[in-house]
Amino acid sequence: MKTIAVLGSTGSVGVTTLDVVSRFPGQFRIGAMAAGRNVELLANQVRRFSPELVSVADSEVARALKALLGGHKVEILTGLDGAIAVATYAGAKLVVSAMVGALGLRPTLRAIEAGKDIAFANKEVLVVAGEVVTRAAQIHGVRLLPVDSEHNALFQCIEGRKRAEVKRIILTASGGPFRTLPLDRFAGVTVADALKHPTWQMGAKITIDSATLMNKGLEVIEARWLFGLDAPQISVIIHPQSIIHSMVEMIDGSVLAEMAIPDMAIPVAYALAFPERLPMDHLRPLSLVECGNLTFEEPDFGRFPCLRLAYEALRAGGTMPACLNAANEELVAGFLAKKLRFVEIPRHIETVMGRHHGRPARSLEDVLETDSWARAATQELMAA
Ligand SMILES: NC(=O)c1ccc[n+]([C@@H]2O[C@H](COP(=O)([O-])OP(=O)(O)OC[C@H]3O[C@@H](n4cnc5c(N)ncnc54)[C@H](OP(=O)(O)O)[C@@H]3O)[C@@H](O)[C@H]2O)c1
Numbered sequence: 001m002k003t004i005a006v007l008g009s010t011g012s013v014g015v016t017t018l019d020v021v022s023r024f025p026g027q028f029r030i031g032a033m034a035a036g037r038n039v040e041l042l043a044n045q046v047r048r049f050s051p052e053l054v055s056v057a058d059s060e061v062a063r064a065l066k067a068l069l070g071g072h073k074v075e076i077l078t079g080l081d082g083a084i085a086v087a088t089y090a091g092a093k094l095v096v097s098a099m100v101g102a103l104g105l106r107p108t109l110r111a112i113e114a115g116k117d118i119a120f121a122n123k124e125v126l127v128v129a130g131e132v133v134t135r136a137a138q139i140h141g142v143r144l145l146p147v148d149s150e151h152n153a154l155f156q157c158i159e160g161r162k163r164a165e166v167k168r169i170i171l172t173a174s175g176g177p178f179r180t181l182p183l184d185r186f187a188g189v190t191v192a193d194a195l196k197h198p199t200w201q202m203g204a205k206i207t208i209d210s211a212t213l214m215n216k217g218l219e220v221i222e223a224r225w226l227f228g229l230d231a232p233q234i235s236v237i238i239h240p241q242s243i244i245h246s247m248v249e250m251i252d253g254s255v256l257a258e259m260a261i262p263d264m265a266i267p268v269a270y271a272l273a274f275p276e277r278l279p280m281d282h283l284r285p286l287s288l289v290e291c292g293n294l295t296f297e298e299p300d301f302g303r304f305p306c307l308r309l310a311y312e313a314l315r316a317g318g319t320m321p322a323c324l325n326a327a328n329e330e331l332v333a334g335f336l337a338k339k340l341r342f343v344e345i346p347r348h349i350e351t352v353m354g355r356h357h358g359r360p361a362r363s364l365e366d367v368l369e370t371d372s373w374a375r376a377a378t379q380e381l382m383a384a
Pocket of ligand 1: 007008009010011012013014034035036037038039056057079083098099100101103121122123124147148149200201202203204205206264
Protein backbone atom coordinates (compact mmCIF):
# COMPACT_ATOMS: atom_id res chain seq x y z
CA MET A 1 0.00 0.00 0.00
CA LYS A 2 1.51 3.33 -1.07
CA THR A 3 0.44 6.32 1.02
CA ILE A 4 0.18 9.55 -0.95
CA ALA A 5 -0.05 13.22 -0.03
CA VAL A 6 -1.70 15.51 -2.59
CA LEU A 7 -0.91 19.22 -2.89
CA GLY A 8 -3.79 20.80 -4.82
CA SER A 9 -6.35 17.99 -4.35
CA THR A 10 -9.28 20.12 -5.57
CA GLY A 11 -7.61 21.15 -8.83
CA SER A 12 -7.86 19.48 -12.21
CA VAL A 13 -4.78 17.28 -11.65
CA GLY A 14 -5.72 16.70 -7.99
CA VAL A 15 -9.19 15.43 -8.94
CA THR A 16 -7.70 13.14 -11.61
CA THR A 17 -5.21 11.84 -9.05
CA LEU A 18 -7.96 10.99 -6.56
CA ASP A 19 -9.97 9.32 -9.30
CA VAL A 20 -7.01 7.06 -10.17
CA VAL A 21 -6.44 6.32 -6.47
CA SER A 22 -10.11 5.41 -6.00
CA ARG A 23 -9.83 2.79 -8.77
CA PHE A 24 -6.98 0.98 -6.99
CA PRO A 25 -7.99 0.90 -3.31
CA GLY A 26 -5.68 -2.02 -2.61
CA GLN A 27 -2.62 -0.11 -3.83
CA PHE A 28 -2.95 3.50 -2.75
CA ARG A 29 -4.16 5.42 0.27
CA ILE A 30 -4.48 9.20 0.68
CA GLY A 31 -2.76 10.29 3.89
CA ALA A 32 -2.92 14.07 3.54
CA MET A 33 -4.17 16.70 1.16
CA ALA A 34 -3.86 20.44 0.67
CA ALA A 35 -6.28 22.68 -1.20
CA GLY A 36 -7.08 26.37 -1.43
CA ARG A 37 -10.68 27.54 -1.12
CA ASN A 38 -12.94 24.97 -2.78
CA VAL A 39 -14.38 23.83 0.51
CA GLU A 40 -17.38 21.82 -0.78
CA LEU A 41 -15.24 19.65 -3.03
CA LEU A 42 -12.60 19.25 -0.33
CA ALA A 43 -15.23 18.18 2.22
CA ASN A 44 -16.42 15.49 -0.21
CA GLN A 45 -12.85 14.36 -0.77
CA VAL A 46 -12.20 14.16 2.97
CA ARG A 47 -15.33 12.04 3.50
CA ARG A 48 -14.40 9.77 0.63
CA PHE A 49 -10.65 9.29 1.25
CA SER A 50 -10.40 9.83 5.03
CA PRO A 51 -6.96 11.49 5.13
CA GLU A 52 -5.46 12.14 8.56
CA LEU A 53 -4.47 15.69 7.67
CA VAL A 54 -5.79 18.43 5.38
CA SER A 55 -4.75 21.99 4.79
CA VAL A 56 -6.67 24.93 3.31
CA ALA A 57 -5.79 28.50 2.34
CA ASP A 58 -6.76 30.25 5.60
CA SER A 59 -8.67 29.99 8.88
CA GLU A 60 -11.96 31.19 7.38
CA VAL A 61 -11.92 28.29 4.90
CA ALA A 62 -10.87 25.95 7.73
CA ARG A 63 -13.94 26.98 9.75
CA ALA A 64 -16.21 26.40 6.75
CA LEU A 65 -14.62 22.98 6.19
CA LYS A 66 -15.05 22.01 9.84
CA ALA A 67 -18.73 23.00 9.70
CA LEU A 68 -19.28 20.93 6.54
CA LEU A 69 -17.50 17.91 7.99
CA GLY A 70 -19.44 17.82 11.24
CA GLY A 71 -17.99 15.08 13.43
CA HIS A 72 -15.60 13.64 10.79
CA LYS A 73 -12.16 13.16 12.38
CA VAL A 74 -9.37 14.95 10.50
CA GLU A 75 -6.67 17.44 11.47
CA ILE A 76 -7.18 20.75 9.64
CA LEU A 77 -4.27 23.16 9.14
CA THR A 78 -3.97 26.39 7.16
CA GLY A 79 -1.72 28.47 4.90
CA LEU A 80 1.83 27.75 3.83
CA ASP A 81 2.66 25.93 7.08
CA GLY A 82 -0.35 23.69 6.55
CA ALA A 83 0.66 22.90 2.96
CA ILE A 84 4.19 22.12 4.18
CA ALA A 85 2.79 19.80 6.86
CA VAL A 86 0.87 17.97 4.11
CA ALA A 87 3.99 17.85 1.91
CA THR A 88 6.05 16.35 4.73
CA TYR A 89 3.30 14.09 6.13
CA ALA A 90 5.28 11.29 7.78
CA GLY A 91 3.31 8.37 6.36
CA ALA A 92 3.55 9.44 2.70
CA LYS A 93 6.04 7.90 0.31
CA LEU A 94 4.94 9.99 -2.67
CA VAL A 95 3.76 13.59 -2.88
CA VAL A 96 1.68 14.73 -5.84
CA SER A 97 2.75 18.33 -6.46
CA ALA A 98 -0.32 19.82 -8.17
CA MET A 99 -0.81 23.27 -6.75
CA VAL A 100 -0.68 25.99 -9.36
CA GLY A 101 2.11 28.56 -9.71
CA ALA A 102 5.18 29.40 -7.64
CA LEU A 103 2.99 28.94 -4.54
CA GLY A 104 3.88 25.25 -4.69
CA LEU A 105 7.63 25.87 -4.47
CA ARG A 106 8.20 25.73 -0.70
CA PRO A 107 5.90 22.77 0.01
CA THR A 108 7.40 20.79 -2.88
CA LEU A 109 10.95 21.58 -1.83
CA ARG A 110 10.20 20.60 1.77
CA ALA A 111 8.70 17.30 0.53
CA ILE A 112 11.94 16.61 -1.35
CA GLU A 113 14.01 17.47 1.71
CA ALA A 114 11.86 15.01 3.68
CA GLY A 115 12.81 12.30 1.16
CA LYS A 116 9.43 11.98 -0.59
CA ASP A 117 9.28 11.03 -4.26
CA ILE A 118 7.44 13.71 -6.24
CA ALA A 119 4.78 13.20 -8.90
CA PHE A 120 5.43 16.56 -10.54
CA ALA A 121 2.58 18.49 -12.17
CA ASN A 122 3.30 21.96 -10.74
CA LYS A 123 5.71 22.96 -13.53
CA GLU A 124 6.16 26.54 -12.28
CA VAL A 125 8.19 25.12 -9.37
CA LEU A 126 10.82 23.80 -11.78
CA VAL A 127 10.71 26.93 -13.92
CA VAL A 128 11.32 29.17 -10.92
CA ALA A 129 13.84 27.06 -9.03
CA GLY A 130 15.00 24.24 -11.30
CA GLU A 131 18.58 24.28 -10.02
CA VAL A 132 17.57 24.35 -6.32
CA VAL A 133 14.90 21.65 -6.74
CA THR A 134 16.94 19.21 -8.84
CA ARG A 135 19.97 19.61 -6.56
CA ALA A 136 17.79 18.87 -3.51
CA ALA A 137 16.33 15.82 -5.28
CA GLN A 138 19.84 14.53 -5.95
CA ILE A 139 21.02 15.12 -2.39
CA HIS A 140 17.98 13.41 -0.86
CA GLY A 141 17.81 10.55 -3.39
CA VAL A 142 14.31 11.54 -4.47
CA ARG A 143 12.66 10.65 -7.78
CA LEU A 144 11.01 13.44 -9.78
CA LEU A 145 8.27 11.65 -11.73
CA PRO A 146 6.76 13.91 -14.40
CA VAL A 147 2.97 14.17 -14.55
CA ASP A 148 2.84 16.79 -17.29
CA SER A 149 1.79 14.62 -20.26
CA GLU A 150 4.70 15.76 -22.45
CA HIS A 151 7.37 15.15 -19.83
CA ASN A 152 5.74 11.92 -18.80
CA ALA A 153 5.96 10.84 -22.46
CA LEU A 154 9.63 11.84 -22.61
CA PHE A 155 10.31 10.06 -19.32
CA GLN A 156 8.72 6.88 -20.70
CA CYS A 157 10.87 7.12 -23.87
CA ILE A 158 14.14 8.00 -22.11
CA GLU A 159 13.85 5.80 -18.99
CA GLY A 160 16.65 3.24 -18.85
CA ARG A 161 18.64 4.76 -21.74
CA LYS A 162 21.97 6.55 -21.60
CA ARG A 163 21.56 10.33 -21.58
CA ALA A 164 24.49 10.64 -24.04
CA GLU A 165 22.39 8.72 -26.60
CA VAL A 166 19.69 11.40 -26.59
CA LYS A 167 20.22 13.95 -29.35
CA ARG A 168 17.21 16.13 -28.63
CA ILE A 169 13.65 16.06 -27.39
CA ILE A 170 10.62 17.29 -29.27
CA LEU A 171 7.77 18.61 -27.12
CA THR A 172 4.42 18.49 -28.87
CA ALA A 173 1.86 21.28 -28.42
CA SER A 174 -1.78 21.31 -29.42
CA GLY A 175 -1.37 24.94 -30.47
CA GLY A 176 -4.26 26.01 -28.23
CA PRO A 177 -7.47 27.72 -29.35
CA PHE A 178 -5.70 30.41 -31.44
CA ARG A 179 -3.46 28.16 -33.54
CA THR A 180 -4.96 29.45 -36.79
CA LEU A 181 -6.16 32.88 -35.62
CA PRO A 182 -4.78 35.68 -37.83
CA LEU A 183 -2.42 38.03 -36.02
CA ASP A 184 -4.71 41.05 -36.45
CA ARG A 185 -7.50 39.30 -34.47
CA PHE A 186 -5.42 38.67 -31.32
CA ALA A 187 -6.24 42.16 -30.00
CA GLY A 188 -9.91 41.15 -29.66
CA VAL A 189 -9.38 37.85 -27.81
CA THR A 190 -11.67 37.54 -24.74
CA VAL A 191 -11.27 35.50 -21.56
CA ALA A 192 -14.05 33.16 -22.71
CA ASP A 193 -12.27 32.59 -26.06
CA ALA A 194 -8.98 31.84 -24.31
CA LEU A 195 -10.58 29.39 -21.87
CA LYS A 196 -11.81 27.14 -24.72
CA HIS A 197 -8.98 24.63 -25.05
CA PRO A 198 -9.42 22.33 -28.06
CA THR A 199 -8.11 19.06 -26.55
CA TRP A 200 -7.53 19.27 -22.74
CA GLN A 201 -9.77 20.08 -19.72
CA MET A 202 -7.55 21.91 -17.23
CA GLY A 203 -7.42 24.64 -14.58
CA ALA A 204 -7.86 28.27 -15.68
CA LYS A 205 -4.22 29.38 -15.38
CA ILE A 206 -2.74 26.57 -17.50
CA THR A 207 -5.57 26.99 -20.03
CA ILE A 208 -4.64 30.65 -20.56
CA ASP A 209 -0.96 29.64 -20.71
CA SER A 210 -1.90 27.15 -23.43
CA ALA A 211 -3.61 29.90 -25.40
CA THR A 212 -0.50 32.15 -25.29
CA LEU A 213 1.83 29.12 -25.73
CA MET A 214 3.53 30.19 -22.49
CA ASN A 215 2.58 26.75 -21.24
CA LYS A 216 4.86 25.22 -23.87
CA GLY A 217 7.55 27.75 -22.96
CA LEU A 218 7.30 26.76 -19.29
CA GLU A 219 7.49 23.12 -20.38
CA VAL A 220 10.68 23.81 -22.33
CA ILE A 221 12.27 25.10 -19.11
CA GLU A 222 10.74 22.24 -17.10
CA ALA A 223 12.30 19.75 -19.56
CA ARG A 224 15.69 21.42 -19.21
CA TRP A 225 15.69 20.56 -15.50
CA LEU A 226 13.95 17.18 -15.58
CA PHE A 227 16.19 15.79 -18.31
CA GLY A 228 19.41 17.83 -17.92
CA LEU A 229 19.37 19.20 -21.48
CA ASP A 230 20.45 22.51 -23.03
CA ALA A 231 18.10 24.87 -24.88
CA PRO A 232 19.25 23.80 -28.40
CA GLN A 233 18.34 20.18 -27.55
CA ILE A 234 14.71 21.09 -26.78
CA SER A 235 12.38 21.63 -29.76
CA VAL A 236 8.67 22.33 -29.94
CA ILE A 237 6.35 21.11 -32.68
CA ILE A 238 2.64 21.84 -33.06
CA HIS A 239 0.53 18.67 -33.19
CA PRO A 240 -3.14 19.70 -32.98
CA GLN A 241 -4.55 16.20 -32.30
CA SER A 242 -2.59 15.77 -28.98
CA ILE A 243 -2.06 12.06 -29.61
CA ILE A 244 1.75 12.00 -29.68
CA HIS A 245 2.61 13.49 -26.29
CA SER A 246 6.27 14.11 -27.12
CA MET A 247 9.24 12.52 -28.87
CA VAL A 248 12.91 11.79 -28.30
CA GLU A 249 15.41 11.80 -31.15
CA MET A 250 18.32 9.47 -30.43
CA ILE A 251 21.85 9.98 -31.81
CA ASP A 252 21.36 7.19 -34.37
CA GLY A 253 18.37 8.97 -35.94
CA SER A 254 15.66 6.85 -34.28
CA VAL A 255 12.74 8.90 -32.96
CA LEU A 256 10.78 7.44 -30.03
CA ALA A 257 7.26 8.71 -29.38
CA GLU A 258 4.65 8.02 -26.72
CA MET A 259 1.03 8.03 -27.90
CA ALA A 260 -2.24 7.90 -26.00
CA ILE A 261 -5.65 9.55 -25.93
CA PRO A 262 -5.40 13.01 -24.34
CA ASP A 263 -6.40 12.07 -20.78
CA MET A 264 -4.36 13.11 -17.75
CA ALA A 265 -5.34 9.90 -15.95
CA ILE A 266 -2.66 8.09 -18.00
CA PRO A 267 0.40 10.14 -16.96
CA VAL A 268 -0.99 10.48 -13.41
CA ALA A 269 -1.36 6.68 -13.12
CA TYR A 270 2.14 6.17 -14.51
CA ALA A 271 3.66 8.55 -11.95
CA LEU A 272 1.66 7.08 -9.03
CA ALA A 273 2.55 3.47 -9.76
CA PHE A 274 6.09 3.87 -11.17
CA PRO A 275 7.90 1.60 -11.93
CA GLU A 276 4.76 -0.55 -12.33
CA ARG A 277 1.91 0.14 -14.77
CA LEU A 278 -1.77 0.16 -13.83
CA PRO A 279 -4.52 -1.36 -16.00
CA MET A 280 -6.60 1.64 -17.13
CA ASP A 281 -9.36 -0.41 -18.72
CA HIS A 282 -12.03 2.23 -18.06
CA LEU A 283 -10.46 4.56 -20.65
CA ARG A 284 -11.33 4.32 -24.33
CA PRO A 285 -8.41 2.80 -26.22
CA LEU A 286 -6.45 4.85 -28.72
CA SER A 287 -7.65 4.17 -32.25
CA LEU A 288 -5.28 5.64 -34.81
CA VAL A 289 -7.78 4.76 -37.53
CA GLU A 290 -10.42 6.93 -35.83
CA CYS A 291 -7.87 9.72 -35.34
CA GLY A 292 -7.25 9.81 -39.08
CA ASN A 293 -4.37 12.15 -39.79
CA LEU A 294 -1.72 13.14 -37.29
CA THR A 295 -0.39 16.51 -38.41
CA PHE A 296 2.57 18.66 -37.45
CA GLU A 297 3.53 22.32 -37.90
CA GLU A 298 6.34 24.61 -36.81
CA PRO A 299 5.32 26.93 -33.95
CA ASP A 300 4.79 30.55 -34.99
CA PHE A 301 7.02 32.61 -32.69
CA GLY A 302 5.62 35.82 -34.23
CA ARG A 303 2.01 35.19 -33.22
CA PHE A 304 3.01 33.52 -29.94
CA PRO A 305 5.80 35.67 -28.44
CA CYS A 306 5.50 33.95 -25.03
CA LEU A 307 7.25 30.88 -26.44
CA ARG A 308 10.13 33.04 -27.69
CA LEU A 309 10.34 34.79 -24.30
CA ALA A 310 10.55 31.45 -22.47
CA TYR A 311 13.45 30.32 -24.70
CA GLU A 312 15.14 33.69 -24.04
CA ALA A 313 14.68 33.23 -20.28
CA LEU A 314 16.10 29.71 -20.50
CA ARG A 315 19.13 30.91 -22.48
CA ALA A 316 19.70 33.79 -20.03
CA GLY A 317 19.44 31.30 -17.13
CA GLY A 318 19.86 32.27 -13.47
CA THR A 319 16.87 34.17 -12.10
CA MET A 320 15.42 35.10 -15.53
CA PRO A 321 12.98 32.13 -15.69
CA ALA A 322 11.71 33.08 -12.20
CA CYS A 323 11.17 36.61 -13.48
CA LEU A 324 9.33 35.35 -16.58
CA ASN A 325 7.14 33.10 -14.45
CA ALA A 326 6.20 35.70 -11.85
CA ALA A 327 5.32 38.28 -14.50
CA ASN A 328 3.26 35.68 -16.34
CA GLU A 329 1.37 34.59 -13.20
CA GLU A 330 0.45 38.18 -12.38
CA LEU A 331 -0.59 38.96 -15.96
CA VAL A 332 -2.66 35.80 -16.39
CA ALA A 333 -4.49 36.59 -13.13
CA GLY A 334 -4.98 40.15 -14.42
CA PHE A 335 -6.29 38.88 -17.77
CA LEU A 336 -8.70 36.46 -16.04
CA ALA A 337 -9.94 39.38 -13.91
CA LYS A 338 -10.41 41.35 -17.18
CA LYS A 339 -7.88 43.98 -16.14
CA LEU A 340 -5.77 43.72 -19.30
CA ARG A 341 -5.91 42.47 -22.86
CA PHE A 342 -4.58 39.12 -24.09
CA VAL A 343 -1.91 40.76 -26.25
CA GLU A 344 -0.58 42.68 -23.26
CA ILE A 345 0.54 39.46 -21.55
CA PRO A 346 3.67 38.93 -23.70
CA ARG A 347 4.25 42.67 -24.08
CA HIS A 348 4.45 43.25 -20.30
CA ILE A 349 6.49 40.08 -19.68
CA GLU A 350 9.07 41.32 -22.18
CA THR A 351 9.21 44.73 -20.46
CA VAL A 352 9.67 43.18 -17.01
CA MET A 353 12.35 40.79 -18.30
CA GLY A 354 14.10 43.75 -19.92
CA ARG A 355 14.22 45.52 -16.54
CA HIS A 356 15.40 42.49 -14.58
CA HIS A 357 19.07 42.27 -13.60
CA GLY A 358 19.49 38.51 -13.71
CA ARG A 359 21.83 36.68 -11.36
CA PRO A 360 22.57 33.06 -10.48
CA ALA A 361 19.60 31.19 -8.98
CA ARG A 362 21.48 28.92 -6.59
CA SER A 363 19.38 29.42 -3.46
CA LEU A 364 15.72 29.63 -2.57
CA GLU A 365 16.30 33.25 -1.45
CA ASP A 366 17.67 34.18 -4.92
CA VAL A 367 14.51 33.00 -6.65
CA LEU A 368 12.04 34.25 -4.04
CA GLU A 369 13.58 37.73 -4.18
CA THR A 370 13.26 37.75 -7.98
CA ASP A 371 9.73 36.40 -7.73
CA SER A 372 8.55 39.25 -5.50
CA TRP A 373 10.49 41.90 -7.45
CA ALA A 374 8.96 40.73 -10.76
CA ARG A 375 5.43 40.60 -9.31
CA ALA A 376 5.73 44.17 -8.03
CA ALA A 377 7.21 45.37 -11.34
CA THR A 378 4.35 43.69 -13.24
CA GLN A 379 1.69 45.16 -10.97
CA GLU A 380 3.21 48.60 -11.54
CA LEU A 381 3.02 48.10 -15.31
CA MET A 382 -0.59 46.93 -15.11
CA ALA A 383 -1.55 49.91 -12.98
CA ALA A 384 0.14 52.41 -15.35
N1 LIG B 1 -4.68 20.44 -15.52
C1 LIG B 1 -3.88 19.70 -16.25
O1 LIG B 1 -4.34 18.88 -17.03
C2 LIG B 1 -2.39 19.86 -16.12
C3 LIG B 1 -1.56 19.14 -16.98
C4 LIG B 1 -0.20 19.25 -16.82
C5 LIG B 1 0.34 20.06 -15.86
N2 LIG B 1 -0.48 20.78 -15.05
C6 LIG B 1 0.11 21.65 -14.02
O2 LIG B 1 -0.36 21.20 -12.75
C7 LIG B 1 -0.55 22.31 -11.88
C8 LIG B 1 -2.01 22.30 -11.43
O3 LIG B 1 -2.82 22.54 -12.55
P1 LIG B 1 -4.40 22.42 -12.47
O4 LIG B 1 -4.89 22.62 -13.85
O5 LIG B 1 -4.75 21.19 -11.73
O6 LIG B 1 -4.74 23.72 -11.60
P2 LIG B 1 -6.09 24.09 -10.86
O7 LIG B 1 -7.20 23.27 -11.40
O8 LIG B 1 -6.21 25.57 -10.91
O9 LIG B 1 -5.80 23.62 -9.36
C9 LIG B 1 -4.90 24.28 -8.52
C10 LIG B 1 -4.93 23.66 -7.14
O10 LIG B 1 -4.12 24.47 -6.27
C11 LIG B 1 -4.90 24.75 -5.11
N3 LIG B 1 -4.53 25.98 -4.41
C12 LIG B 1 -4.73 27.25 -4.82
N4 LIG B 1 -4.33 28.10 -3.85
C13 LIG B 1 -3.88 27.34 -2.83
C14 LIG B 1 -3.34 27.62 -1.55
N5 LIG B 1 -3.19 28.87 -1.11
N6 LIG B 1 -2.97 26.60 -0.76
C15 LIG B 1 -3.13 25.33 -1.17
N7 LIG B 1 -3.63 24.99 -2.38
C16 LIG B 1 -4.00 25.99 -3.19
C17 LIG B 1 -6.32 24.86 -5.63
O11 LIG B 1 -7.24 24.80 -4.56
P3 LIG B 1 -8.74 25.43 -4.64
O12 LIG B 1 -9.25 25.14 -6.02
O13 LIG B 1 -9.42 24.66 -3.56
O14 LIG B 1 -8.65 26.89 -4.33
C18 LIG B 1 -6.33 23.64 -6.54
O15 LIG B 1 -6.47 22.47 -5.76
C19 LIG B 1 -0.17 23.56 -12.68
O16 LIG B 1 1.16 23.89 -12.40
C20 LIG B 1 -0.29 23.11 -14.13
O17 LIG B 1 0.58 23.82 -14.98
C21 LIG B 1 -1.83 20.68 -15.15
